[in-house]
Amino acid sequence: MLGALTTLDLSNSSLTGSIPNSITSLIQLYNLRLWGNQLTGPIPIGIGSLSNLGTLNLSNNSLIGSVPNSISLLIGLTHLELSNNSLTGSIHNSIAFLTGLSYLGLSKNTWKGSIPNSISMFFKLSYLDLSENSLTGSIPNSISFLTGLSYLDLSKNLLTGSIPNSILFLTGLSYLFVGQNQFTGTIPAGIGNLNRLEMLDLSSSSLSGSIPDKITSLTWVSFLNLSGNRLNGSIPSALANMGKLKYLYLSNNMLIGSIPEFAVGSAALIHMVLSGNHLSGPIPTSIYHCTNLQHLWLDNNSLSGALPNSFGVLSKLTSLNLSGNRLNGSIPSALANRGELNYLYLSNNMLIGSIPEFAVGSAALIHMVLSGNQLSGPIPTSIYHCTNLQRLWLDNNSLSGALPNSFGVLSKLTSFIITGTNLTCPPDYTACGPTQSPKTGFCRTCPSFCSTCGKRAPEPTPNTSSSSTSSSESSAAAGGGGVSVGAIIGIAVAAVVILLLLVAALVYFRLRMQRKPKTGLAGSLAASHCTEFSLAEVLKATNNWSEDNQLGSGAFGDVYKGVSPRDGTTVWAVKRAKLIDVDFQREIQQMADKNHPNIVRLLGFAIGGDLRTRPEQVLIYEYVPNGDLQKWTGPDAASPLNLKQRLDVLIGLARGFEYLHSFGMVHRDIKPANVLITADMQPKIADFGLVRAVEGTTVGTTRIMGTRGYVDPVYSRTSKATVASDVYSFGVLMLVVLTGQAPLTESAGGTRKITLWASECVSSGDMRSLRDPKMDAPGEAELRLAELAISCTVELTASRPSMAHIANELQAIREEVVGKDELSAAVKVDAQVQQMKNAEIEVTSQAHLLLDTCH
Template identity: 60%
Template sequence: LTGSIPESIASLTALSSLDLSKNRLTGPIPAGIGNLSSLSFLNLEGNSLTGSIPDSITSLTALEQLYFSGNHLGGSIPANLGNMVSLVGLSLYANNLSGPIPKSIGQLSCSYIDLSGNQLDGPIPATLGSIGSLEELYLHNNSLSGPIPTAIGKLGYMSKIDFSGNRLSGSIPDTLGSMSNLVFLSFENNNLSGSVPTSIYDLRRLSHILLGSNGLGGTIPDSITSLPNLEILKLSSNKLSGTIPSTMQSLSNLKSLHMNDNRFVGSIPAGIINLPELTELDLGNNMLNGFIPEILHQLSARTYMVLSGNQLSGPIPTSMAYCSQLQRLWLDNNSLSGPLPDTFSTLSRLTSLRVGHTSLNGTLPNYIGGFTLLSLLNVNGTNLTCPADHTSCGPTQSQRSVFCQECPSFCDTCGKPAEATSNSSSSSGASTTTDTSSSSSSESSSAAASSGGGASVGVIIGIVVAAVVILLMILAGVLLCLRHKRQQRPKGMAGSLAASHCTEFSLAEVLKATNNWSEDNQLGSGAFGDVYKGVSPRDGTTVWAVKRAKLIDVDFQREIQQMADKNHPNLVRLLGFAIGGDMRTRPEQVLIYEFVPNGDLQTWIDPNKTPSPLSLQQRLDILIGAAHGLKYLHSFGVVHRDIKPANILIGDDMQAKVADFGLMRPGEGSTVGVGPTQVMGTPGYVDPMHSQTSKATTASDVYSFGVLMLVVLTGRPPLSDSLRESSHILSLASESLSSGTAASLKNPKMEAPGDAVLRVAELAISCTVERTASRPTMAHVANELQAIREEVAGKDELSAAVKVDVQIQEMKDAVAGVGSLDAELQLIGNRFST
């Protein structure tokens, strides 16, 4: 549905349920909606509604469920919210709401309240402690300040509480220890201080404790073992000290442990390293010493381990090969010695390996060339030497590129056949296996020929035996492949996505839609894959944008599920997916998006491609839409990591839609960041703090958006060809703000008031300040852009009115003295004014 909600809806006084969610409705919520006295269910989420929440809504005393999330609503929450005495569920997340949370909220009888992803400020009202029925409370990603009220501890039914991403200060109340039903606790990314109350460790039902990015001190008590259900523990970026309790080895359900960037000392307890269910372990940037403990058994759940930035010494344990599913291994900036273990050859799923700035020595092992998923290799500052054999570079161009970054001495020969290789050796794109088999075949032939005729019987027997062995190997491979095909599809995947309207298509349907990946259908190519245009073979009308993945992702199912439930007017919508092909040689993972007809923002701001430049109002509208899309993602803790004009698509009515967000990975249970991973993004847009720490947060997206604003304003790229720091577009903006001149900050063909241009530039600079905690949220950015947009629109209307007056006066002057035209001039004036 499109258009606005009609005022006439107020006449439906007998209506008990109204659901207009997930449409394209615009305009304000009619004040007359307060007349629907029989209404018990009201859902308007997932539209583009603007204006404020009408005060009349508080007269709906029979209303039990109120959902306004995912819109562009501004203003404050009605002060008389507490009048809605029947309200059980209240969801206002991902809007532009500002001001304080009304104290009257304590008069409600809700079990669920979600006000996250707005720009609410002021303190958390202590009256929330009066809602005895409250089970879930989400206030994250706002600008709330002050202490956490001790009255919150009265909420005995509370199971989930999230205050992360605010400006809360003071200590964590000890009264939280009374919330015996608490399962999820997140106070991440605030300014909390003091120690973690020991009473929290008595909450036996807790599965998630997220307290990272604060100023918490003290130690971790042994009583943490009283949390048998604990799955996620994130204490990173605090001031915690002391040793890591060895008793934590009893936390057998722990899946994610992040204690990085603290002041822990002592050795790493062997029991923690060997926790069987632990998927993520990050102890980086502490003061830990001693040896890395031996791994005693197979740890198939472990996907990444970060121990970098400590004082660890001794060799890397060969037993680390037990972590066969490891994707990220960071051991850099320690005092480790010895070679890279030969047993690491089993870590074939590694995507990121960092061992730089250690005392490791020996030769960089050849097996690294077989790591087909490796995209980051860091051995800088070690005594490791490069191998002489070019075949160790790896069979693919991407592997050779990664390998050659560390071993530039043979980049020229990397992947090329050696001079001694036989004529049957493969070219630079061939695999190491092909080279080796060809060479072996040649050597076997030569040996047979030189042995003379007396050895012919032995040769024949050898050939027969070899043929049988090869046949058996082929048969076993076919059986394994068939078995793998049966196992590789996640059970119930389509069913789990059905509620999100994400459809599973067959690979045959995709091939038909794209004309078998025809070049004529190709729209473009990016880091994650090629994009093709297609038409759904099921209805013959729906136009698709089909993304064909370049690299196979083992978390494909998780990423699809993550994208499928993200529905916002300013996000490109995922329609479906497809999985197929030969899962060993050329597996296919395909994402099917809605087709956005007007290309990307890069095309619209490139002066060489657009003869008629966008007006300032159009540019602001696009930026506002993109800001709302990002704000919505951030409310779920999703960090984009590659904000740039090419990832902002332009839909109908020049509506901005953020693309490629689903290919980014949020932290498990986190509302703030994605934790340690490889640096991603486009040069010029990447947050320097992300480059330094390899941690992407919502603040990283804000930085990139700040650069984007300047690029959209000027039409210039973020970096000049010289790629010098001083040539960054931020330097240009800073100079213009210092001088108070806007001329260099806008497209010369674009008419725009200088003060508005400078306000946008000032906002952009605030997004890129070095201290991430000082950067605004995307909700704040969207609000500021909207205010600038309204100011520009007002000036344009005034300018148009002035032009009309001038034109009328000129016409009057031209016909001065001709009274018969006075009436006609009056008509002309009326026509202009309307």
């Protein structure tokens, strides 16, 4: 019966091992789809015997070796997809015999050599992806024969030479990606002939010369990336007015002249990045036409003139960077009160006047950097409206006056710089009174606040005689000397309280000595709010530590699955700890009362064996059935999550870590392997063997804990873990979840860190590389997620966001994704209809085969 099979689709089925040679006996196969598994080994050498094949998709596996020559016998193939494997060798001429191909995907392998001239034989090809290999040589002129191409991706190779004019014959192209190669020469002058282009990426390819005027003929282009080249000359005047252009990246070139005027055709622009050029002149006031603009970066140019008031009408603007120019005049009042503006960077210009008053519309501001200008006057007291402000840099200005007491409400402010100004502290410290918590008290959030005038921030609680004295001395210094009646009463009350505490401690000590306490480990845990089980119950639950029950093993213990003998239903994850006593106790005491939907719950513990030598120490956690996060998002994920599911996981994790941090606890080992997934695909933080309570703002350690690639470099240098260390690790985890790549990648050129690579992708607008190839096509959400992750990994720990902020930002991104999913519902319905039609054809084919057999 299998000999008559026409379709074999085992994609995303968690298959392992190699593709069996016996598959070549299914000679009636028309569709063979094994993509998205964990298959290894070579492609069967006899693959050519499947002479009826029309579709062969082996992508997203770990196949090795070269493509067998017998593939040239599959002359009926229309769809060949081998991307994202470890295939080697060159794209040899045997593939050239597959002249019926309409789709050829060979990306993300280790192909070497040049693109063969025989590629011209694919005259029916509409999709060609050779990206992310090690191809060398030039683009062959014979590519001009592929006139049916709509998608061409040669990016991220080692191609040299110039971009040939022969590519201009491919007038049906909608997507052209040839960036991140080693080209020389210029952008072909006739690029405008490709008037069906929707996305064009020529970034980071050492291209020189000017931007051809005819590029403005690409009226369908929505994405244009020419960043990271050596382009000179001016920006074509019509470039920003191309009607459908949403994403324009021209950064890090040598462009001169002024920014073109904007017109009605600019309304579609969402991102415009012109950073790192030699642009001059004013920012056009006509920028008000860019009504959908969200991300405007013009930093590190030579722009001059005043900031246009028309910025005030850009209601969707979320990020504005004008730093490193020669802008003058004052800051428009409307700019600081844009309801959606999160990031405002105006540093290193020649701005004058005062900081504008803030209003309710300022609440969205997260970063405001005004360093290196000539601003004067005080900080407005209305700054209290900026309730989400995290970074405020005002250094190297002419600001003066006392810092406003309203700073006390800026509970999220983590980075504040006023060096090089004449600002002073308020004399009464009302912005940071002694009863405020370290999390919200401004003097302890930003210690430089009080150090600017040489005054010491007040202690958190004056509950000893020495601290009371110090506090009194500070008050005397500030108030002109003398001890007030109130101070004398306070000292007397404190003395009485201390005396009562000493008496209570003496009584407690004597009563405790009269009891006969439990001894050893069990006694020290008696006060914990955690159920104690007997070792006999644990042995029964785990079938005496049966290997069949073992779930895994790690440095801190082996983990077994078990069922509670008390109710016969509750499933346990039993951790047979290898910890020393103090670590075992610490994990129980820290986790016993922690109850959060995104944290694995500690159900109990058990102690047995010889308590004087090596006790049997057992921790009992709730069982989480769906494995760890690596299983669902890693490079070997058999059933990868979509973007919405990944965001749901990240939101849950951020809320869980926010909860832990609220208790002053740091995890120190955040990574996908320590995130478990429930039956309903919700995340739970696990493995608390390294969790420590923070003392003050840090937890010191003699040995760096965590996993390579996820450890905060600041923690590595100082040996002091903070909540910011967890934020760094979470930022790396977000990038791993987004891209499906490892935090560190080893190659002949050294070790590549995912944080640096992602930063390069964001700055160059390379959204395609930022998403896991197993997800849908990239979009703006991936870019926002990458930007958020990168902000978690900045060097200055005070500038990293809090977990609460991260969770809120992830929630906003998710809401955007959900909205776009609803718009694509019609497309999904069409795809389902097509699948039903294909199924009908397949059923008809099987019916005919059965009738033939009967006859």
